[in-house]
Amino acid sequence: MGAGIAEVVARGALPVVGIEINADALERGRGHLEKSTGRAVKRGKLTPDGQREILDRIELSTDFAALADCDLVIEAVPERIDLKRQVFARLDEVCRADAVLATNTSSLSVTEIAVATNRPTKIVGVHFFNPAPVMKLVEVITTVLAEPAAVAGVADLVTKLGKTPVTVGDRAGFVANRLLFGYLNQATAMLENGHATRDDIDVAMKAGGGLPMGPFTLMDLIGLDTCLGVLDAVYAESRDRRHAPSPLLRELVAAGLLGRKTGRGFHAYDGAPAETVETSAAAPAVAVLGAVPGIEGTADPSAAELVIVAEDAAVPDAVKPGTVIAFLSAGPVADRAVATGRPGDVVGLWFPEAGTPLAEIAVTALTDPAAADRAAALLAALGRTPVRCRDRAGRIVDALRFPYLNDAAHMLGAGYADAASIDAAMTLGCGYPTGPVADLDRLGTARAVTVLDALYDESREPALAPAPILREHATAARPLR
Numbered sequence: 305m306g307a308g309i310a311e312v313v314a315r316g317a318l319p320v321v322g323i324e325i326n327a328d329a330l331e332r333g334r335g336h337l338e339k340s341t342g343r344a345v346k347r348g349k350l351t352p353d354g355q356r357e358i359l360d361r362i363e364l365s366t367d368f369a370a371l372a373d374c375d376l377v378i379e380a381v382p383e384r385i386d387l388k389r390q391v392f393a394r395l396d397e398v399c400r401a402d403a404v405l406a407t408n409t410s411s412l413s414v415t416e417i418a419v420a421t422n423r424p425t426k427i428v429g430v431h432f433f434n435p436a437p438v439m440k441l442v443e444v445i446t447t448v449l450a451e452p453a454a455v456a457g458v459a460d461l462v463t464k465l466g467k468t469p470v471t472v473g474d475r476a477g478f479v480a481n482r483l484l485f486g487y488l489n490q491a492t493a494m495l496e497n498g499h500a501t502r503d504d505i506d507v508a509m510k511a512g513g514g515l516p517m518g519p520f521t522l523m524d525l526i527g528l529d530t531c532l533g534v535l536d537a538v539y540a541e542s543r544d545r546r547h548a549p550s551p552l553l554r555e556l557v558a559a560g561l562l563g564r565k566t567g568r569g570f571h572a573y574d575g576a577p578a579e580t581v582e583t584s585a586a587a588p589a590v591a592v593l594g595a596v597p598g599i600e601g602t603a604d605p606s607a608a609e610l611v612i613v614a615e616d617a618a619v620p621d622a623v624k625p626g627t628v629i630a631f632l633s634a635g636p637v638a639d640r641a642v643a644t645g646r647p648g649d650v651v652g653l654w655f656p657e658a659g660t661p662l663a664e665i666a667v668t669a670l671t672d673p674a675a676a677d678r679a680a681a682l683l684a685a686l687g688r689t690p691v692r693c694r695d696r697a698g699r700i701v702d703a704l705r706f707p708y709l710n711d712a713a714h715m716l717g718a719g720y721a722d723a724a725s726i727d728a729a730m731t732l733g734c735g736y737p738t739g740p741v742a743d744l745d746r747l748g749t750a751r752a753v754t755v756l757d758a759l760y761d762e763s764r765e766p767a768l769a770p771a772p773i774l775r776e777h778a779t780a781a782r783p784l785r
């Protein structure tokens with residue numbers, strides 16, 4: 305991160321001093337800088353002269369005394385509070401009394417770092433995202449001790465460097481990591497408790513949640529050790545058990561399976577071919593009872609392989625035994641399955657987002673596994689992307705996205721960050737196609753309240769109760785933005 309940040313500042317035409325712990329580390333840093341700017345030259349985004357100018361602006365040293373004249377120092381040493389405090393004590397000695405000292409910490413308390421210095425008013429958080437030269441978001445962290453001018457100066461500099469600053473208070477995980485890791489940990493818990501498989505959760509969040517990648521692919525990319533560190537830090541402050549790292553995550557880290565960087569994490573990266581998706585070539589005979597958005601019935605219920613039943617329609621007696629009956633429902637269908645007298649043939653079916661191919665198949669305690677297999681193959685033949693999960697409220701996508709959206713609504717309601725900042729944090733910092741506040745307005749606060757109430761009723765998890773701001777806006781039928 306240090307090399308990336310140095311590059312960003314030098315690209316902004318400012319002189320930079322880069323400090324490393326020893327000569328080897330300094331050479332590694334030099335290598336990072338040369339490689340990263342070299343890639344930009346190869347892609348035609350930078351001229352060789354431009355590269356030279358950037359590199360010439362960066363003085364590299366292992367001597368902290370080289371920082372004596374700096375206006376701003378950005379620390380990016382490993383994420384350990386003892387090490388950060390030690391480095392800040394040293395910076396305090398060598399830097400000018402009016403210099404601002406910033407930390408790139410992802411999840412440690414900036415206040416805790418500030419109080420260990422003789423200049424707590426001049427300690428600010430400046431959280432770049434990886435890779436710093438590419439990612440547009442920078443979270444600027446203020447503390448109760450920080451001078452407003454120091455914080456504003458850092459935010460101005462971030463803007464001048466072509467990035468988007470989002471200024472927020474000193475809460476573990478700030479905006480982006482706080483929201484992202486709650487969701488990632490919940491996905492892990494979902495896997496661990498057998499609600500759905502790794503691949504079905506990954507596929508669901510991509511195909512139906514509109515995300516660039518599923519949670520397990522993303523955690524493997526971030527590094528499971530980093531994920532564990534962030535969750536531990538967020539949990540230490542929030543004491544919200546949804547942030548307590550899932551035992552599965554801890555186990556993978558203890559086993560040294562850290563994700564892409566070690567060749568295996570949730571997924572294996574050994575070049576093995578991906579599992580094939582179940583599909584069937586022939587157009588299936590489908591009967592649709594009631595209004596099922598996006599699916600046309602092609603057959604009479606007595607001749608159908610799949611009968612999709614909307615909420616208020618009844619299952620006709622003519623449906624032959626062995627035909628898959630799918631109840632369209634966002635919530636459990638086990639009681640309706642029992643009422644049919646043939647619960648083995650019944651699954652729940654939900655399309656969490658119109659316009660996406662995802663079809664969530666809920667498998668009840670009584671569903672015959674062969675019926676679930678047939679349901680998946682038939683939906684694939686209809687051009688849908690089927691995933692399976694247990695017969696629980698919210699299925700996969702809604703059960704993962706609405707708690708995340710609720711967390712964002714709590715941040716908004718508490719005034720921790722405004723709507724534009726929260727949305728910028730997730731789009732620019734995490735690569736989400738849209739921010740959570742925009743998502744809530746698109747999906748509707750009324751739907752958010754309904755889904756969260758159902759999730760709360762099922763789990764009795766206090767954090768899943770809808771944020772007051774959601775109920776308020778749902779009642780008033782007013783968007784959040």
Ligand SMILES: NC(=O)c1ccc[n+]([C@@H]2O[C@H](COP(=O)([O-])OP(=O)(O)OC[C@H]3O[C@@H](n4cnc5c(N)ncnc54)[C@H](O)[C@@H]3O)[C@@H](O)[C@H]2O)c1
Nearest residue numbers: 305306323324325329380381382383408409410432433434
């Ligand atoms: N990696 C990320 O995706 C990411 C993203 C945002 C923020 N961060 C934060 O940035 C910081 C650094 O993370 P990283 O992933 O770059 O870690 P890293 O381990 O890759 O790099 C840390 C560097 O600090 C050097 N170092 C260690 N002790 C030092 C000392 N006393 N003086 C000078 N240099 C020293 C190390 O030699 C190493 O090169 C952490 O606080 C982390 O939370 C990381």
